[in-house]
Amino acid sequence: MSHVLNQDQQMFQDAVRAWLRANYGWEARSRAIVGDPGFRPDVWQAFAVELGLCGLGFAVEDGGIDASGTDMLAVIEPMGEFAVIEPFIDTLVLAGRLLRTVQGARAKALVGRIVSGDAIVACALGEERTRVDFTRVETLLSGSGGALTLVGRKALVSAAPWATDLLVSARGDSGALALVHLPADAPGITWRPCRTIDGRRAAELTFTATPVPEDAVLPLPDAGGVIDAAIDAAIGAICCEAIGLLSTMLAITVAHTRERRQFGQPLASFQALQHRMADMKIALEKATAATYAAMARLDDQPAARAASISVAKIATGRACKVVGQGAVQLHGGMGMTAELPIGQYFQRATVIERLFGDTDDHILRLDAIDNHGLI
Amino acid sequence: MNTKTMDDRAFRQEVRSFLSEHLPQRLREAPRALLMINHEDQQEWHAILARRGWSVPGWPVEHGGTGWTPAQRHIFDEEMSLARAPMLSPQLNMIGPVLYTFGSDEQREQHLSPLVAGKTLWCQGYSEPGSGSDLASLRTRAVRDGDDYIVEGQKIWTTFAHCADWMFALVRTSNEGRPQAGITFLLIDMNTPGISVRPIISIDGLHHLNEVFFDAVRVPVRNRIGEENRGWDYAKFLLKHERDNIGEIGTLMNHLQLMRRIAASLDTDDGGARGVLWRRDVTAVEAELIALEAMNARRIELAALGREDSSAASMMKIAATELQQRINEITINILGPYVQPLQADLLGTTGDDRLFGPPGTPEAVVNYFFGRALSILGGTNEIQRNLVFRALEQQA
Numbered sequence: 001m002s003h004v005l006n007q008d009q010q011m012f013q014d015a016v017r018a019w020l021r022a023n024y025g026w027e028a029r030s031r032a033i034v035g036d037p038g039f040r041p042d043v044w045q046a047f048a049v050e051l052g053l054c055g056l057g058f059a060v061e062d063g064g065i066d067a068s069g070t071d072m073l074a075v076i077e078p079m080g081e082f083a084v085i086e087p088f089i090d091t092l093v094l095a096g097r098l099l100r101t102v103q104g105a106r107a108k109a110l111v112g113r114i115v116s117g118d119a120i121v122a123c124a125l126g127e128e129r130t131r132v133d134f135t136r137v138e139t140l141l142s143g144s145g146g147a148l149t150l151v152g153r154k155a156l157v158s159a160a161p162w163a164t165d166l167l168v169s170a171r172g173d174s175g176a177l178a179l180v181h182l183p184a185d186a187p188g189i190t191w192r193p194c195r196t197i198d199g200r201r202a203a204e205l206t207f208t209a210t211p212v213p214e215d216a217v218l219p220l221p222d223a224g225g226v227i228d229a230a231i232d233a234a235i236g237a238i239c240c241e242a243i244g245l246l247s248t249m250l251a252i253t254v255a256h257t258r259e260r261r262q263f264g265q266p267l268a269s270f271q272a273l274q275h276r277m278a279d280m281k282i283a284l285e286k287a288t289a290a291t292y293a294a295m296a297r298l299d300d301q302p303a304a305r306a307a308s309i310s311v312a313k314i315a316t317g318r319a320c321k322v323v324g325q326g327a328v329q330l331h332g333g334m335g336m337t338a339e340l341p342i343g344q345y346f347q348r349a350t351v352i353e354r355l356f357g358d359t360d361d362h363i364l365r366l367d368a369i370d371n372h373g374l375i
Numbered sequence: 376m377n378t379k380t381m382d383d384r385a386f387r388q389e390v391r392s393f394l395s396e397h398l399p400q401r402l403r404e405a406p407r408a409l410l411m412i413n414h415e416d417q418q419e420w421h422a423i424l425a426r427r428g429w430s431v432p433g434w435p436v437e438h439g440g441t442g443w444t445p446a447q448r449h450i451f452d453e454e455m456s457l458a459r460a461p462m463l464s465p466q467l468n469m470i471g472p473v474l475y476t477f478g479s480d481e482q483r484e485q486h487l488s489p490l491v492a493g494k495t496l497w498c499q500g501y502s503e504p505g506s507g508s509d510l511a512s513l514r515t516r517a518v519r520d521g522d523d524y525i526v527e528g529q530k531i532w533t534t535f536a537h538c539a540d541w542m543f544a545l546v547r548t549s550n551e552g553r554p555q556a557g558i559t560f561l562l563i564d565m566n567t568p569g570i571s572v573r574p575i576i577s578i579d580g581l582h583h584l585n586e587v588f589f590d591a592v593r594v595p596v597r598n599r600i601g602e603e604n605r606g607w608d609y610a611k612f613l614l615k616h617e618r619d620n621i622g623e624i625g626t627l628m629n630h631l632q633l634m635r636r637i638a639a640s641l642d643t644d645d646g647g648a649r650g651v652l653w654r655r656d657v658t659a660v661e662a663e664l665i666a667l668e669a670m671n672a673r674r675i676e677l678a679a680l681g682r683e684d685s686s687a688a689s690m691m692k693i694a695a696t697e698l699q700q701r702i703n704e705i706t707i708n709i710l711g712p713y714v715q716p717l718q719a720d721l722l723g724t725t726g727d728d729r730l731f732g733p734p735g736t737p738e739a740v741v742n743y744f745f746g747r748a749l750s751i752l753g754g755t756n757e758i759q760r761n762l763v764f765r766a767l768e769q770q771a
Contacts, residue, residue, distance in 0.1 A: 131649065131711055156712055156731060194731060195717040197580055197740070202715060204731060262509035272757055321704075328578070328747045332507045332755065333532040336577050336584065336748050343578040350744070354711050361711070364648050 003292040005074050013074040019051060020082040033199040039086050039162055048117025055115045057096020063115040069298030073240045080244025083345060085199050087120060087159035093237040095121035097230035098167055102218045110165060122163035124154035124205050132357030132365050134231045135224045141170035141178050146214055150207040160203035161193045169227060177223040181216050198348040232309045235356045236298055239291040239316040242352045246284050246323040249345045253327045273330060280323045287319035307372040310362040317359035324349035387450050394458040397423050403459045414496060414538050420461045421493030431491055438475045439491035445675050452625035466497040469613050470543050477601045477609050500530040500544030508755050511554040517546040526592040536572045536585035539565050549604050560606035562598040579744035580719035615688050624668050627699055630742060631664060633735050634706040640733040641709060656705045663698050686766035689759040696749035703743040714740055
């Protein structure tokens with residue numbers, strides 16, 4: 001197991017980073033966030049066509065690049081560095097992993113549209129009570145044959161307002177979990193969209209006897225296992241995003257303290273502040289290493305995978321806090337404004353710490369896994 | 376002791392019945408997060424308190440204070456918090472003491488009664504783009520021209536500048552000697568020509584901070600507090616009050632109450648294990664808050680005996696702001712994914728059906744994000760730690 005990128009992965013990452021540096025400027029990002037639709041469709045097209053990123057989660061025979069966990073890390077880390085808001089985690093990682101093993105014409109057609117950049121998929125999995133266990137689903141899929149309906153509510157579905165397609169988890173009459181594919185404009189869904197504090201969009205979706213065509217129920221023998229695996233991949237992916245995001249925050253903070261002078265000397269000359277930045281660096285290194293380790297194990301058997309993902313989320317959650325809060329403090333008043341990058345990075349770090357389970361949720365999840373650790 | 380306890384009980388009852396009679400339900404339900412309250416609601420409540428003579432309890436009686444004992448003031452704060460009464464403007468207890476301690480008769484006459492009555496709103500013009508922790512390096516200039524000063528420069532992070540009637544500001548009137556020695560304290564009418572205010576959206580997504588630009592703004596010399604070039608002394612006096620104010624136990628109690636309400640309302644997927652951790656977290660901060668309250672009470676008693684630690688205000692500022700930040704952080708941990716919705720978009724909407732997450736979510740999220748400022752404003756906590764050590768060193 002490696003804790004660094006190999007040469008190919010490094011080249012891939014450098015290419016993504018160079019593209020973002022050239023094409024993902026702060027001004028354009030800021031304009032996109034406040035306008036409609038709230039993201040840059042041109043960027044998404046470029047991800048698919050120029051960079052070939054939209055095949056990230058899929059097998060080669062489906063037009064994908066069959067990426068390993070570490071390949072994903074190579075791509076996603078720069079997305080964090082540049083605070084990319086486009087839904088790469090929702091569509092490429094989460095939906096990608098949900099769809100990767102599904103057979104059938106409907107699923108294959110959707111995969112094809114994701115790879116070509118024509119589909120943006122939002123995954124409606126979490127519900128009101130969901131913290132970290134996405135298999136406790138109360139949304140119901142009832143009926144049979146040609147008369148299936150969905151009833152239930154999905155809380156704050158990320159990127160839903162941008163989506164062309166939805167993947168919805170539900171429990172069938174037999175009690176078994178199922179995954180339903182619906183076009184985003186399907187009838188019978190009540191939408192409550194909102195902007196989010198980290199510059200994205202989300203929506204609460206209520207299904208009131210939403211009609212479900214028979215072939216929309218994706219043929220998955222173990223939907224619960226597939227959902228668990230996909231959620232773990234998504235958690236790993238936001239950790240990858242976070243280590244990129246936090247490394248930029250730390251770099252901006254160090255530069256700021258070298259530049260900004262108070263009491264006739266640079267802030268960086270005060271030992272108390274140096275020590276705080278040293279602690280930020282240590283938290284980030286730990287999160288980075290734990291994330292590399294977890295992404296290398298993404299295809300291990302479920303318990304080992306889940307344990308290493310929880311460890312990464314715990315280390316990354318702490319880094320989000322230590323680096324995020326430290327960066328704001330060391331920027332003083334400037335850290336409080338949403339107009340500068342540092343404030344917006346902090347908003348995203350604060351959200352990441354609490355997405356897909358916060359630090360305590362993952363401590364409890366880890367505790368529940370037998371043989372989860374060293375001793 | 377017993378008669379005192381009886382008196383306190385009667386006093387508590389008096390406060391409680393006043394609140395139940397005069398605090399409108401609408402104001403109890405208004406979002407009460409730090410600075411999230413609409414200032415018109417805030418001033419409306421201020422005026423109600425003022426009619427009862429309770430808007431500035433801690434001030435000397437001749438300027439509108441109540442003459443209450445420390446125990447009574449504590450009871451009052453506690454009951455205000457339990458009743459979910461809106462907070463009053465934090466500037467009230469900063470400029471007020473400066474006015475009644477250092478203001479001219481004319482200034483007191485002009486400003487104190489509207490301030491006590493809740494008719495004027497003030498903002499604080501201290502920080503500048505290059506002067507934060509090192510406040511004495513400020514560069515906004517005031518040059519004497521007959522009976523006026525002409526003010527040129529810029530202030531930043533000015534809370535509520537966009538709705539304030541007056542600003543109290545530090546300006547540079549001399550470059551001679553130490554930087555502290557050339558600063559003057561001015562009262563500036565925000566309607567004076569040449570003042571422009573630019574909003575700054577803060578990381579909570581809301582607008583309460585501003586930049587204020589002064590372009591040849593004429594301020595009458597009679598609006599100067601005390602002497603020219605002595606402004607630093609008045610500012611230090613005021614900063615001490617600001618530190619006292621930031622450490623208001625009532626605010627911490629409000630935040631703790633909010634945390635309890637949210638923890639009680641959320642049902643999660645973990646079969647109760649998470650609930651155990653939340654109870655531990657909530658109780659741990661509650662214990663710290665009780666200790667902080669004791670620390671504050673002891674400080675007040677020592678001060679009455681003339682034995683207050685010279686860095687007591689700094690210690691309280693650090694302890695109170697960091698505890699408040701901790702409460703805010705645990706509260707949004709409990710909210711989990713509901714930290715996401717941009718609360719600014721929900722302002723002006725009413726009713727729980729507009730909420731994402733449990734009731735109290737908007738306040739909790741705004742409290743966390745804006746609460747990061749607590750360890751920055753009023754002298755950063757790093758500066759406060761320097762002051763604590765300096766005092767410790769002198770005592771050694």
